[in-house]
Amino acid sequence: MAELHLMKSSNKPTLPITHCCPACGLLCDDLVLTSTSPLNIKNACTKSISFYNSAWLTNSNTPRIAGKASDFNTAIQAAADILRASNQPLFAGLGTEVQGMRAIVALAKKTHATLDHMHSESTVANTLTIQHSGWQTTTLTEVKNRADVILAIGTDIVSSHPRFFEKLVWNEHSLFDKPRPEIIYLAVPKHLSADNLKAGISPAGKAPTVIAADTAKLPEIISALNALMNNKKITENQVAGITIEALQSILDTLKAAQYAVIIWSASNFQYAHAELTVQSITHLIAKLNENTRVAGLPLNAGDGDTSVNNTSTWLSGYPTRSRFFADQASYDAHHFSSNQQLNKCDALLWVSSFNTQQPTCDAPTIVIGHPNMQFDIVPAVFIPVGIPGVDHTGSMFRMDSSVVMPLKQLRENQLPSLSEVVLQIEALLT
Amino acid sequence: MITCLKNGRLYDPAQQKNGVLEDIYIAQGRIVAKPSDPSKVTKTFDLSGKIVMAGAIDMHSHIGGGKINIARMMLPEFQESKQYSEPEAHICTPNCSHHATPNTTDTGFRYIEMGYTAAFEPALMPINARQAHLEMADTPMIDKGGYAMLGNDDYFLRMLASKKDQKSINDYVAWILHSTQSIGIKVVNPGGINAFKFNQRKLDLDENNRHYQISPREILKSLSRAVHELGIAKPLHVHCNNLGAAGNFETTLNTMNASDGLPMHLTHIQFHSYGTEGDKKFSSAAAQISEALNKNKHITADVGQILFGQTVTASGDSMMQQLNAKHANPKKSVLMDIECDAGCGVLPFKYRDQNYVNALQWAIGLELFLSVEDPWRIFLTTDHPNGAPFTSYPHLIRLLMDKSFRNEAFAKLNLDAQAMSNLTSLNREYSLYEIAIMTRAGAAKLIGLNDRGHLGVGAGADITVYTDQADREAMFAKPDYVFKDGELVVKDGKVVKVVWGTTHTTKPAFDIRVEKDLKDYFNRYHTMQLDSVKIHADEISSDGRGSINVHQNKQVSH
Numbered sequence: 007m008a009e010l011h012l013m014k015s016s017n018k019p020t021l022p023i024t025h026c027c028p029a030c031g032l033l034c035d036d037l038v039l040t041s042t043s044p045l046n047i048k049n050a051c052t053k054s055i056s057f058y059n060s061a062w063l064t065n066s067n068t069p070r071i072a073g074k075a076s077d078f079n080t081a082i083q084a085a086a087d088i089l090r091a092s093n094q095p096l097f098a099g100l101g102t103e104v105q106g107m108r109a110i111v112a113l114a115k116k117t118h119a120t121l122d123h124m125h126s127e128s129t130v131a132n133t134l135t136i137q138h139s140g141w142q143t144t145t146l147t148e149v150k151n152r153a154d155v156i157l158a159i160g161t162d163i164v165s166s167h168p169r170f171f172e173k174l175v176w177n178e179h180s181l182f183d184k185p186r187p188e189i190i191y192l193a194v195p196k197h198l199s200a201d202n203l204k205a206g207i208s209p210a211g212k213a214p215t216v217i218a219a220d221t222a223k224l225p226e227i228i229s230a231l232n233a234l235m236n237n238k239k240i241t242e243n244q245v246a247g248i249t250i251e252a253l254q255s256i257l258d259t260l261k262a263a264q265y266a267v268i269i270w271s272a273s274n275f276q277y278a279h280a281e282l283t284v285q286s287i288t289h290l291i292a293k294l295n296e297n298t299r300v301a302g303l304p305l306n307a308g309d310g311d312t313s314v315n316n317t318s319t320w321l322s323g324y325p326t327r328s329r330f331f332a333d334q335a336s337y338d339a340h341h342f343s344s345n346q347q348l349n350k351c352d353a354l355l356w357v358s359s360f361n362t363q364q365p366t367c368d369a370p371t372i373v374i375g376h377p378n379m380q381f382d383i384v385p386a387v388f389i390p391v392g393i394p395g396v397d398h399t400g401s402m403f404r405m406d407s408s409v410v411m412p413l414k415q416l417r418e419n420q421l422p423s424l425s426e427v428v429l430q431i432e433a434l435l436t
Numbered sequence: 437m438i439t440c441l442k443n444g445r446l447y448d449p450a451q452q453k454n455g456v457l458e459d460i461y462i463a464q465g466r467i468v469a470k471p472s473d474p475s476k477v478t479k480t481f482d483l484s485g486k487i488v489m490a491g492a493i494d495m496h497s498h499i500g501g502g503k504i505n506i507a508r509m510m511l512p513e514f515q516e517s518k519q520y521s522e523p524e525a526h527i528c529t530p531n532c533s534h535h536a537t538p539n540t541t542d543t544g545f546r547y548i549e550m551g552y553t554a555a556f557e558p559a560l561m562p563i564n565a566r567q568a569h570l571e572m573a574d575t576p577m578i579d580k581g582g583y584a585m586l587g588n589d590d591y592f593l594r595m596l597a598s599k600k601d602q603k604s605i606n607d608y609v610a611w612i613l614h615s616t617q618s619i620g621i622k623v624v625n626p627g628g629i630n631a632f633k634f635n636q637r638k639l640d641l642d643e644n645n646r647h648y649q650i651s652p653r654e655i656l657k658s659l660s661r662a663v664h665e666l667g668i669a670k671p672l673h674v675h676c677n678n679l680g681a682a683g684n685f686e687t688t689l690n691t692m693n694a695s696d697g698l699p700m701h702l703t704h705i706q707f708h709s710y711g712t713e714g715d716k717k718f719s720s721a722a723a724q725i726s727e728a729l730n731k732n733k734h735i736t737a738d739v740g741q742i743l744f745g746q747t748v749t750a751s752g753d754s755m756m757q758q759l760n761a762k763h764a765n766p767k768k769s770v771l772m773d774i775e776c777d778a779g780c781g782v783l784p785f786k787y788r789d790q791n792y793v794n795a796l797q798w799a800i801g802l803e804l805f806l807s808v809e810d811p812w813r814i815f816l817t818t819d820h821p822n823g824a825p826f827t828s829y830p831h832l833i834r835l836l837m838d839k840s841f842r843n844e845a846f847a848k849l850n851l852d853a854q855a856m857s858n859l860t861s862l863n864r865e866y867s868l869y870e871i872a873i874m875t876r877a878g879a880a881k882l883i884g885l886n887d888r889g890h891l892g893v894g895a896g897a898d899i900t901v902y903t904d905q906a907d908r909e910a911m912f913a914k915p916d917y918v919f920k921d922g923e924l925v926v927k928d929g930k931v932v933k934v935v936w937g938t939t940h941t942t943k944p945a946f947d948i949r950v951e952k953d954l955k956d957y958f959n960r961y962h963t964m965q966l967d968s969v970k971i972h973a974d975e976i977s978s979d980g981r982g983s984i985n986v987h988q989n990k991q992v993s994h
Contacts, residue, residue, distance in 0.1 A: 024965070024967075026968065032963075033964075035964050035965050035967075035968045036965060104570060108574070133509065136506075136509055136510045136768075136770060137509075137510055137511075137512060137768070138768065139767070139768045140510065140761075140764075140768035140769040140770045140771075140782075140783070141770060141771075142770075142771040142772070143770075143771075143772050143773075144772065144773045144774075145772070145773070145774050145775045146775070146963040147563075147775040147776045147777075147961070147962050147963045148633070148773045148774070148775060148776060150961070150962075150963055151590075151776055151961055152633065152773075173963060174963065179960040179961060180961065181590055181594075181776065181961050182647065264634075264635075265633070295758070295771075298635060299632075299633065299634075299635045301772075301773055315509070316505055316567070317570075319505050319508045319509050320500075320504075320505050320508065320539060320540050320570075320571045320574060321539055321540060321541070321574060322539055323508055323512075323514075323515045323518075323534075323537065323538070323539040323542075324508075324512055324515065325509050325512075334518070334519050335515070335539075336519070337512045337515070401566065401570060401975075403567075407502065407506075408502060408561075408563065408564055408772070408774050408775055409563055409564065409566075409775065409964060410564075410566040410567045410570065411964065411968055412566070412968060412975070
C-alpha cells in the first residue's frame with residue numbers, strides 16, 4: 007500500500023483576507039476575515055456566523071473506526087474494505103463542492119454506487135420541472151439591476167438566503183435607475199418567523215404586500231393565477247382564503263412590471279409532487295413572457311446541492327439520483343432517492359463537509375465530513391476532512407447555476423480534503 | 437526515441453502536399469526532420485496505402501459551459517439509447533441523440549476516435565467561464581479553447597453608449613481574453629440578447645437597442661476593430677442577428693459590410709441564409725450568400741449543417757430562442773437572462789426530412805458548402821449540437837465528397853423542398869485535399885494555432901491515419917491510428933491511451949488600468965467581486981492534467 011501524503015504544505019493565509027462564504031447559495035465574496043481569536047468576520051450574516059463558528063470550534067482531526075481513534079491510513083483502509091465488500095453502496099449527503107464531487111463520481115464508477123444529495127428532495131422538484139417543460143429564469147446580478155417587482159412564493163427568502171434583500175433588492179446602485187422593487191409575499195410558511203418579512207420593508211419604510219395562506223394550498227393558488235392569466239372564469243370568490251381580487255392584483259402587478267422576478271424555494275413545498283407546483287409557476291412565467299419580461303429564480307437548499315448536480319451532470323450525463331454500473335450511468339429521480347435506497351443499500355458513504363448533518367442507516371456506514379461531527383449512531387468509519395472555503399480551496403456553483411465561485415483557504419491545519427481522502431480510497435480498490 | 441510513420445500518403449495543405457508519399461518522424465511530441473542517424477528510430481509504423489492528415493480541429497462546437505450542461509440536465513432521455521444492446525442497438529447511429537449531449541468523457545473519446553484532436557467552445561460567457569473550463573478540464577483526449585462572448589454585456593454597451601475611445605475598448609477586450617483564458621471573441625445576436633431584457637423581441641442590424649440607442653452594426657464595428665488592433669489571429673466570431681428567421685439573408689449580407697473590411701467570421705451561416713420566396717415564404721438564399729462570400733475576401737464562415745434526427749439547440753441567443761420555443765420537440769425549453777453579461781436558450785429539436793423547412797435547411801447548408809469557392813474560408817461544422825451532433829461529421833464529409841450519395845439523399849426529401857433547391861445541379865465533389873483544408877489547415881490558420889493543423893517539422897504531432905476507402909463516411913469514422921502530441925492514442929478507431937490535451941489561449945498586451953473602472957463597476961452593480969471573475973492559470977493547470985498554451989498574436993501593421 008502506498009504511503010499517504012495527506013499532510014499539507016505550509017500555506018498560511020495572511021489576514022485580513024477577503025473571501026467567499028459557502029454557507030448559502032448566494033456565495034457572497036465580500037466577507038473579510040480580520041481575526042481568528044476572537045473570530046471576527048466583516049459582512050457576515052446570521053448563517054455565515056454560525057457556519058464559521060462551527061468551523062472554528064474544530065479541534066478534532068482524528069479519524070475513528072467504530073468510535074475508536076485511528077490514523078488516516080487505517081481509516082481509509084477500513085473504508086475501502088467496506089466498499090469492496092459492498093455490491094450496492096449508496097453515496098449520500100454529498101455536502102461538497104466541485105472538486106470533491108469529481109472524486110466522488112470517480113469512486114462511484116468504481117464501486118457501482120447510487121448517488122443522492124441530502125437536499126435532493128427540493129432539488130428534484132426543480133430538476134423534474136426542467137425535464138418536463140423547462141423554465142425561464144434569471145440570475146442574481148439581473149435581479150439586482152432590473153427587478154422592479156419581486157413575488158416570493160412560499161418563502162421569506164432570508165431564512166435560507168439572509169443577505170438577499172441587503173445585496174440585491176435594497177441596493178443603492180443599479181444600472182438602469184429602476185425604482186425600488188415592489189415586494190409581494192405569497193403563502194409564506196407559518197413556521198418561519200414573521201420578523202423575517204421585515205426584510206421586505208424598503209429603506210424608505212414601504213411595507214411589502216403580504217398575502218397569507220397555507221403553503222400547502224399553493225397548488226390551487228398557482229392554478230388560479232394561471233386560470234386568470236389565461237382568461238378562464240373562476241366561479242369561486244376565493245381560493246385558499248385569498249380573494250380573486252387579490253390574485254388578480256398580483257397578476258396585474260406582474261404584467262405592469264418592467265422586469266418581474268418570481269422566487270420560490272422548493273424545499274418549502276412539503277407535499278407530494280411539489281414539482282407540479284414549480285411547473286405551474288414556470289407556466290405562469292412563460293405565459294407572462296409572451297408580452298412582458300418576467301423571470302423565475304429558484305432558491306437552492308444549500309450544502310453544495312447546485313455544485314453536486316452540475317458536476318454530476320457533465321461527468322455522467324445525468325444529475326444526481328443516479329447510479330453507476332458496468333461503466334454506464336443510469337438515472338431515476340424517484341427510485342434512486344436516499345429515502346428509497348437507505349434500506350436497500352449494503353453500505354452507506356455519507357459526505358457532509360459544510361455541516362455536521364449525520365445519517366441514519368442500518369448498513370455499514372462510512373462518514374467523511376465536518377470535523378465537529380458528533381454521532382448518535384456511531385458509524386463504522388469516520389474520517390474528518392477539511393471544510394471547503396475554510397481549510398482548503400474549491401470551486402462552488404452559486405444558487406443560480408451561472409457562476410462558479412473560487413473558495414479560498416482561510417487557515418492552516420492537518421485535515422485532508424474530501425477529494426484527497428476519496429482518491430486514496432479509490433486507489434485501494436484498483 | 438524517434439517514431440517513424442513510413443510510406444503514408446500525406447494531405448497537408450499548409451505545405452501544399454496533396455497526396456505526397458512521405459515519411460514523418462516524431463520525437464518528444466513534435467514532428468522532427470529525418471534523423472541523420474537512422475538507428476535512433478525506435479518504432480516504425482508502416483503506413484503503405486494509408487492516408488495521413490494532421491489531427492482535425494473543430495473550430496465551433498459547444499463542448500463546455502452552462503448551456504450544454506442545462507441541455508444534459510433537461511434531456512436525460514437522450515442518454516438512454518447509449519445503453520441499448522441488441523436487438524435495439526442498431527438504431528443507434530452517429531446521429532443518435534445521446535451524441536447531442538455527451539458527458540465530458542464521451543465528448544473527448546468520440547472526437548479522438550474520429551481523428552479530431554482539438555475542439556473550440558464558441559460561446560464562453562465571461563461570467564460563466566470557470567464552469568466552461570471545469571468541463572473542458574474533464575474532457576480528455578483533445579485540446580480545447582474558447583471564444584469569449586461580448587457585445588451584449590452591459591459593461592461594453594455602456595462604453596459604446598458613452599463613446600469611450602477605441603483604446604479603452606481594446607483594453608477591455610484584452611482583459612476579457614486574459615481573465616477568461618480564451619483565444620477569441622464571439623458576439624451573439626449583437627445587442628439583441630441585451631435588448632430582449634428590455635422586452636425587445638427582434639433587432640435588425642441598423643435598429644437600436646432601446647436602452648443604449650446602439651445598433652448591432654456599431655457593436656460589430658467596435659469589436660472587430662478591437663480584435664484586429666489587438667492582433668488576435670482569430671477574427672471576431674459573429675452569430676448574426678435574426679438567426680433562423682425567413683428573409684434573414686439580407687441581414688447576413690449587410691453584416692458582411694459592418695466591419696469596414698476588417699476580418700470577421702460568420703458562424704453557422706446556414707441558419708442565416710434564408711429567403712422568403714415560394715408559397716411557404718421560406719426559401720434558400722445560399723446563392724446570394726455564397727456569391728457574397730466569394731466576393732468578400734475579409735469574411736470567413738462555417739456552415740452549421742443540419743442533419744436529420746433528434747438533437748438539442750443550445751444558444752446564447754435568448755431573444756431568438758424565445759421565438760423558437762414553440763418549435764421545441766419534445767416541448768420544453770430553458771431560457772435565461774444571465775448576470776448583465778448575456779443569456780441563453782436551450783431547446784430540443786427534431787429535424788425531419790419530410791418537413792419542408794428542415795429539408796430545405798439541409799439543402800441550404802450543402803448548397804453553401806458547394807458554392808463557396810475557397811475552402812480556406814469555409815469550415816465544416818454542424819454547430820454541435822445545434823444542427824447535429826459532431827459525431828455525424830463523417831456522414832457530412834461523404835455528402836460533400838460523393839455526388840451520387842448526396843443526390844440519393846436529396847431524392848428522399850420533402851418534395852416541395854426539393855422543388856426549391858438547386859442542389860442536384862451542383863456537381864462539385866470535395867477532394868481529400870480540400871477536406872484537409874477545411875478541417876485542419878484552414879481551421880488552425882483561422883484560430884492562430886501555428887503548430888497545429890499541419891505536418892511540417894516543428895508541428896505538434898497530432899496526426900490521423902486513415903485507410904483510403906471509397907465510402908468516405910466509413911473512412912473518416914474510424915481512423916487506423918491517431919497520435920496526440922506524438923503518442924499513439926487511438927488504434928482501429930478505439931482509444932488505447934487516455935491523455936488530456938491543453939487549453940489554447942491568447943494574451944494580448946493591455947493597460948492594466950482598465951481594472952480600476954471594472955472594479956468599481958463590479959462593486960456597484962455586480963454580485964461578485966472582480967477578483968472572483970478572473971480565472972487564474974493555475975486553476976486549469978494545478979490538477980496535474982491540464983495546461984495552458986499561450987499563442988502569440990499575429991503581427992499587425994496599423
